[in-house]
Amino acid sequence: MPAPTPPAPVDEKRASFEREALVHLDSLYRVAQRLTGNAADADDLVQETMLKAYRSWDQYTKGTNAKGWLLTILRNSFINEYRRRTRHPESVDIDAIEPFAVFQDVQEEDPQGAFFDRIVDDEVLRAIDTLPETFRETVVLSDVEGLSYQEIARILKVPVGTVKSRLFRARQMLQRKLYDYAVGMGYIKGSKP
Amino acid sequence: MNCRECAEHLYEYLDRELTPELERELRAHLDECPPCGEHHDFEALFLKFVRARCRAQGAPPELRRRILRELFEE
Ligand SMILES: [Zn+2]
Numbered sequence A: 001m002p003a004p005t006p007p008a009p010v011d012e013k014r015a016s017f018e019r020e021a022l023v024h025l026d027s028l029y030r031v032a033q034r035l036t037g038n039a040a041d042a043d044d045l046v047q048e049t050m051l052k053a054y055r056s057w058d059q060y061t062k063g064t065n066a067k068g069w070l071l072t073i074l075r076n077s078f079i080n081e082y083r084r085r086t087r088h089p090e091s092v093d094i095d096a097i098e099p100f101a102v103f104q105d106v107q108e109e110d111p112q113g114a115f116f117d118r119i120v121d122d123e124v125l126r127a128i129d130t131l132p133e134t135f136r137e138t139v140v141l142s143d144v145e146g147l148s149y150q151e152i153a154r155i156l157k158v159p160v161g162t163v164k165s166r167l168f169r170a171r172q173m174l175q176r177k178l179y180d181y182a183v184g185m186g187y188i189k190g191s192k193p
Numbered sequence B: 001m002n003c004r005e006c007a008e009h010l011y012e013y014l015d016r017e018l019t020p021e022l023e024r025e026l027r028a029h030l031d032e033c034p035p036c037g038e039h040h041d042f043e044a045l046f047l048k049f050v051r052a053r054c055r056a057q058g059a060p061p062e063l064r065r066r067i068l069r070e071l072f073e074e
Helices: A009-020 A022-036 A039-055 A066-082 A102-106 A114-118 A121-129 A133-144 A149-156 A160-185 B003-014 B020-032 B034-054 B061-072
Strands: none
Touching: A009 A022, A009 B061, A022 A039, A022 A066, A022 A121, A022 A133, A022 B061, A039 A066, A039 B061, A066 A149, A102 A160, A102 B034, A114 A160, A114 B034, A121 A133, A121 A160, A121 B034, A133 A149, A133 A160, A133 B034, A149 A160, A160 B003, A160 B034, B003 B020, B003 B034, B020 B034
């Protein structure tokens, strides 16, 4: 019996790319949207990322962390080609931002955070979009895409400690924005005069 | 572990990023300190809420088609 013909290299490349890279399309798209702030640029950024990834697919060690590898390409492309013409990069003095503790404000009225339930998807995305870029990208990679501190540190090229402190601030800022929104909408009375 | 340290490490705890030893200490504190326990539940709920609200949207089908065309059909 003749041995089965091995698959052509192109088919194999395509198959492994579909299996390991294209499955992360939704994640790439969500991150691209939060980075660029608009659907058209997000589309282009994701498409470009996938093209670059496919071209350099041989350099990726199969079976390792494809999601992190793709997100690194996406973020580099964003910084090099999109950031200049979409949003302005901000430099944020982390120490100048007050740490907020929303829990202390809601402890009496709504310690279970029931007011969150009334806040819809779009409002949360809008709140994330108003965070400074460094905080926004950290919170999206962690809280939306579920990456570890180490993976985020690698993508953003910062120490793990920086990821940790940014995440702390970003979450507190986001909570504060959502809390203020909920108070404004009358979902919660709020404890501030 | 005291309440201040507990609050400081709460996110790392929720993110499963603490060393096993610190994780044990923090869990022990949560068990014996109701206010920190409530704070923990609040932050856990917040993280679950953000994730749920932000993951509804995926790549549009048209973008997927465009990419497949571009990659495989030249
Ligand atoms: Zn305590």
